[in-house]
Amino acid sequence: MKLLYFAWLRAKIGIAEERVDPPAGVATVAALLDWLRTRGPGFAEALKDLKVVRVAVNQEHVGRDHPLRPGDEVALFPPVTGG
Amino acid sequence: MKLLYFAWLRAKIGIAEERVDPPAGVATVAALLDWLRTRGPGFAEALKDLKVVRVAVNQEHVGRDHPLRPGDEVALFPPVTGG
Amino acid sequence: MIRVQREDFDIGAELDALCRGKTGIGGLASFVGLVRDLAGDRRIGAMTLEHYPGMTERALAEIEAEAHRRWPLDAVLIIHRYGRLEPGERIVLVATASAHRQAAFDGCQFLIDWLKTKAPFWKLEETPEGPRWVDAQASDDTAAERWSR
């Protein structure tokens, strides 16, 4: 699974992109976020307040119950501020 | 008093601009329109339906009861269609 | 700023000039009206825009001033052409710049709605059946009325 981080999520986590192989139980976006928080203080800090974390799977905005598959591209980012 | 005619009012009346000296009783826009209608078939035809005649006095839109003075510039035209 | 002219205008150059040196502008809304080749189901060869010199400038200046009174605008532009115009040619450009986009959008729409019912311009279309003066549209009155207060 490919993970991408943007804006202050990227800055707090300290990486822009990584490949991960989450445990078998991580089958939804919500489960992925819970697992990521356990991966270190940068992740815990970045994912402290999930109200301001948005998720896209394969470049589409998705909700917390969206299912995940091994080949997915999953991006985490704050609410967008373009325009 | 200077009179100006625009668009199809000008075309029907056959003149774009004239100087007139209306009778003493012509003290409002409404009275001017009534008097102009008596000045010939072109005027009568152009002013047949006053619902589609707009009037500006000294380059400001005015209503029918607007008072007139000898030096005024009075313009008659159809509803505007610019933009 | 207002201008009434026969010549065409360059949208990019006009909007650049409008915003130049004003770094508090967050949004610039603009609208360009163009000559269509169809009016209802009539094919239009060209049209001639007649106006009332003097009153036109006064009416546009008043519309500009009213937009400034109603919204916090950093800049307002109205350019309206007259004379003979062919399909695809630009007729009018209105633009508003503001710190905030909603003010820019509302101000811009106000400009064109008021212009269409208050500025002394008249269109004469060239149709296959001969020249024809364009009738005012009730929808234009309705659009202008939403700004009345």
Add this chain to the structure above:
Amino acid sequence: MIRVQREDFDIGAELDALCRGKTGIGGLASFVGLVRDLAGDRRIGAMTLEHYPGMTERALAEIEAEAHRRWPLDAVLIIHRYGRLEPGERIVLVATASAHRQAAFDGCQFLIDWLKTKAPFWKLEETPEGPRWVDAQASDDTAAERWSR
């Protein structure tokens, strides 16, 4: 048409290209977003726009398609820049062309409202106190919600 680019754009050239050869267009509405030198009461030196390459293009194409579904538009344009931009620089251009001006205005406003809440861009401001990520604004959500249905 959509485009995501680092370089500036020429508004006049872009709008000309958008309308070229389309003589059924009666109205062309556009909106340009610019970098302000103030955000609230913070003075901004410059800002850097980060985006999500790939998803950005998909999101903008979807917004364009949705505008076409909702209004009778002859042309739609979205150009969004990324990278470092100084106050007064253009960030985004959205434009819509239609036979009818209300469709053009509504479509144009829809484009910018949806873009501000759906396209993956993020702004990092340079302030006297150091860099600062711009927070999403509740007013942007409200603006986008008026188009939900």
